Amino acid sequence: MMELVCPAGTPAALRAAVTAGAHAVYCGFADETNARNFPGLNFSREEMAGGVAFAHARGARVLVAINTFPRAGGEPLWHRAVADAEAAGADAVILADLGLLAHAAEHHPGLRRHLSVQAAAANPDAINLYTEAFGVRRVVLPRVLSVEEIAAINREIDVETEVFVFGGLCVMAEGRCSLSSYATGRSPNMNGVCSPASHVAYAEEGPELAARLGGFTIHRTPKHAPAPYPTLCKGCFTSGAETGHIFEDPVSLDATRLIPALARAGVAALKIEGRQRSRAYVAQVVRSFRAAVEAQEAGRPLPEGALARLTEGQATTTGAYAKTWR
């Protein structure tokens, strides 16, 4: 069966995910070592050990994301995170940085290494480089590839691939985007945040609500209309005579329908985005996807529409998996 890899921003969400049928949960420590370094989220060392014990007791794995790029002069913080993940009993660490991969391969050879989507390894050559140099066992593919390209990659590599199937959608190659730091000074690569809430300001201006990030207007919506969070690349901008969502509409990814195609493409694991979402959301999405992968495995048709409510009012897309997206 394809492995279902589910998000956990808090111990409560981890328990909810495991209970709802997650094969594996990914989570991170409460600091800048992980790419969802949001206020109020993530795990202390004790919580990590407790989470691993809870998951293992129920046959689920825990993958610890240490997937920001260590700060020059501050690498020990990231090295400690890898050591503490191993000590907590983690089944794997998810890493992006060359130096940190080298460190983990040398000092923690028994700890399974996954390549984070933040490393943006988008073809067999790049993937094989990471495999040969650092013994990476699984690669999380960047969200810039079509299903056909994923199938082609799997034919040329010896390691597992994991792809995102649900949740927020990065339209840029991840790990290679400084849009957030251009506007706010804080970036996914350095700080584990994108379009951080600390730099968001909402203002009611006449009949509209303006949402700004670092002073730049990201969108304006009529009062009382749905107002997406002002993520920079999902904003509404003007270029010449064109005004609109120039990079991406405020859509979220839903590749449920593509599960059979992804299975045929040789994908080993399906990943759900959303470590910043509530335990209620996580439980619902995980339950629905577990039913979908069970159906896929048994050759039954996929259950329909179970997730409509979670993306209510928000359009969904299959993103780059369909070539027309480009």
Place this chain on the structure above:
Amino acid sequence: MPRSHFPRVPPALRLAAGPLPPAPLGAMLGLLVRHLAREHPGILRRMGPHAGRSFLIDPTDLPFLLLLRPATGALSAHRRTWPPAHDARLAGPLAAFLAMLHGTEDGDALFFSRDLTIEGDTEAVLALRNALDDAEIDLTEELATVSGPLAAPLRRTLALAERITGLALHRAEPTGDYT
């Protein structure tokens, strides 16, 4: 999108509440928050520096406002005519707050649909939301605990109130293990 499927507090109840909650309820709010802070130390730890912020909670279907200061464990009711100074304001029907607190709804989805709106310190609001989500609070049980000998009648009253009003007054139970 069907904006706000949340039930509103019935007008009769709203009138009964008056511009300020009845004194016993006011006292209970204080007790409740101090109890929560004691029983769920993770909330303050998760909030970190954001716990020192003041949150104006505006249940739009109630006649009064609530001011929450997590760091000092203070929750006080205020008249709408004199809203107190605050760092962040959250507004929406009481049912939406309770649904978020009890894990029946996702905070992101509530903010997106504008069932809940935020003003001011967005980061502090996210910290509060994430910390509460992890705490797995059950308001009925917490209230019962602080009510001492009144616990049993209170549980019955709240269960009845939940059925009548449609408000989520206790934690949503997980629907059981997958297998």
Place this chain on the structure above:
Amino acid sequence: MDLTIGPNAFFWDAAAVDAFYARLAEAPVARVAIGEWVCSKRLPFWQDAIAAAVERLQAAGKEVALASLALVTLKRERRLTADLAAAGLTVEVNDLTALRHIPDGTPFWVGPMVNVYNESTLRWLARRGATRICLPPELPLASIAVLAAAGREAGVAVEVWGHGRLPLAISGRCYHARLHDRAKDGCQFVCGEDPDGREVDTLDGQKFLVVNGVQTMSQSTASMALQAEALRAAGVAALRLSPQTGDFAGICRDYAELLAGRMTGAALAASLVGRVPGGRLSDGFPAGPSGAHWSGAA
């Protein structure tokens, strides 16, 4: 400290490329990286100009490297990247795909699209043969100083983004084509209409970004005119200047004057405002609260 010219980010035709490198050969710069690093579809339109440009630059005494693509997904792009490594010139690696084709120990340069954020990564690349590394533009000065010191120890020259619209993001999707209601596969090369990128403003009219095919850049032109002294003190070996239209060779000369102490940063900055596309400067990544910030007078 000297000057490196980065590969051109924009889609110019072969004639424009020819003219550009002819003038650049006369400019006081130490080295040049040349090649298509943004979109492989553009390359057939100007690749015949590359050999002549390389020859001319080498004849003028400049070191030359071939820049690799920053995002490699197609088979054709992998082949291009492999061919680059076999061309006999130094390769500037803009994605680790290229590194896979460079034999261990063969010297190479590392471009700003490779994530070199710390000493361990720098040392790993040095062991593989890196001799020059242009740091990611978003790094603050404190990190630059640590990496420059690590570079000196490891025998790697550390460069910093010195001038040009900042490469902020790259995508599988072409935004230029999207603005024309076209998909990437049917783009009809519309990015060629905007030789410095197409400006994207906020709904309130704030100048913000620029789209350049699959790449998103800053609308402001980053300039280290006011930071050059601090960067020199931090041990930075070179400033990287990124090609733009207009009198780019003249801009290179003025940066050389700055490094030689014959021109002040303030004078250079003042002269640049009228010469950069869009007329706005920034230096916030190394020196300010955010990348868009400019430390000089507005």
